[in-house]
Amino acid sequence: MKTIYLDNNATTAVAPEVRDAIVPYLSDLYGNPSSMHTFGGQVGDAVEAARENLANLLGASPDEILFTSCGSESDNAAIWSAVQTQPEKRHLITTRVEHPAVLNVIQHWERHGYRVTYLGVDNKGRLDMDEYAQALSEDTALVSIMFANNEVGNIYPIQRMSEMAHEKGILFHTDAVQTVGKTPIDLSHLPVDMLSLSGHKLHAPKGIGALYIRKGVRFRPFLRGGHQERGRRAGTENVPYIIGMGVAAQLALDHMQEERVQVALLRDKLEAGILERIPDSMVNGDIENRLPNTSNISFKNVEGEAILLMLDRLGICASSGSACTSGSLEPSHVLRAMGVPFNYAHGSVRLSLSRYTTDEDVDFVIEHFPQVIETLRAISPFKD
């Protein structure tokens, strides 16, 4: 059975180019980039080249890039630093629809006496800019707002929001884990202070991430020890994966423009095919303004885990905003924040594509999806 992988917002396939680039650093080129000898030095040069690639992808300068172990670490480090460097400020702003890597950290500080504003969203998952403007205050240490939402794909107005924060002298962090590599980001024009990203969302391996820290922004290391990463993060660099992420960044830079178009076309075809063939289904999120690869669809009166399991039998990998898959019992916090009605929210499926998704994949899914929903609806007691 062929695997049709439509869960790219969870993780992506390692690009063959990335894999090939990594291999030498797992064999001959094993030097420590911090060593004084030439053997380590050449590895250090490769790390710096990777840093440059990543900086290019973001419109940043290489010394603004800090390698971390993952997106979550980047988020944690950014928030930690903002809090530590401004002990006098006691207020934080974020949204209700953040990833847990931000939400749980902010909640941690809330338990430690910080005042937090959680911005709500409307039924399309959009933020209210007036609410945001009102929340910004002298006392605000940090605004942390995701660049794009992992579940529904909404892209938030980061440009405007970071400008507004800066007008009040407030630091701005964005979790761009779902955005980097999928849609252009130019930090030379976008005034965010810190930006988190993760390698495995752009066809590099899992276990590597980065944090962009704008020049001049005060930073306190989250991880202390040796002097790696110019003293901003201790620990010997994960050289092979850094190399891999550099190549992944280069690939994204070279092909993003055409890939976004191609992926969005496939996504739209998939979505339209499903909506057309399955009654009582609807797309969640801001259709006009979302990632090119993401589609979140709800099916009335069926439950998400059951859908996923049936898709899985067909070799289709997707993700669900339903509770049951994660062991918690509520529908996803994002869909709840958007006020998606319960009879739809429980039956939500996220389909996320990548450059490796093919036309045949999409056709196969369109062909088989309706049967899955039909079967489950036949069992369901709710038939209105």
Add this chain to the structure above:
Amino acid sequence: MWNYTEAVHDHFLRPHNVGPLEGANAIGEVGSLACGDALKLYLKISEQGIIEDATFETFGCASAIASSSVLTDMIKGMHVEDALKISNKDIANSLGGLPKQKMHCSVMGQEALEAAIRQWKGEPPVPHAHEEGKLVCKCFGVTDAQIIRAIRENGLKTVEEVTNYTKAGGACGECLDEIGEILAAELKQTSFVELKPKQRLTNVQRMQLVLKTIEEEIRPLLAADGGDIELVDVDGLRVVVSLRGRCAQCRSSDVTIRDLVQRLLREHVEPDIVVEEA
């Protein structure tokens, strides 16, 4: 991905007895759309109280569908009084088990069955109204009576388990403290029951129990801190041990002996054991 048994997969993919039942004279409904799972159980019960036919409709995950399907298989041909004895454990067992986070699906089956039979008997639909249940979890509409029942029938020990079995506490979490209190009260009661005076152990029994407790309870705890323990002697109620590894150099080794080793041995072997260091 959940680790489902083949039986769960089977019942989920090819559920038995699906759909409304013509001529049903008892219907049990539990759950709701808001809760994320719901079950409607249709029964045809003869005048003699035999369940002649059973079907279901379920909204929910694979475990919920499989639990409903297997339940309808189980009860067909049964007398209602026997059917009422089916516990959620029986349902889960006949599926070869369910992941612990999914046990509430089997509870749903049991409750629907009960509700249907109550309807047939002409009793009020919600048994818990009778038991003067107080609403504990607003998110899932779970009463203290339901929680206590789940604790007793399944021997639950933690709040997390209560959530797995009843869903109470699985959403906003506001009711978690109250669940904790109910649980504590329940556990106290049962431990009272267990505190009957124990039979005096023979020397050999005591020795074996001490060894077992050291192996299974104490050693892993010490190992976590890089330490270890050796049994030197058991002389009546006097147990002599020697700490090893990190614990040996630890300045608070007497605390370890008293608060950990002695406490656990008293708990698991005999309440008046005295532990000494060699």
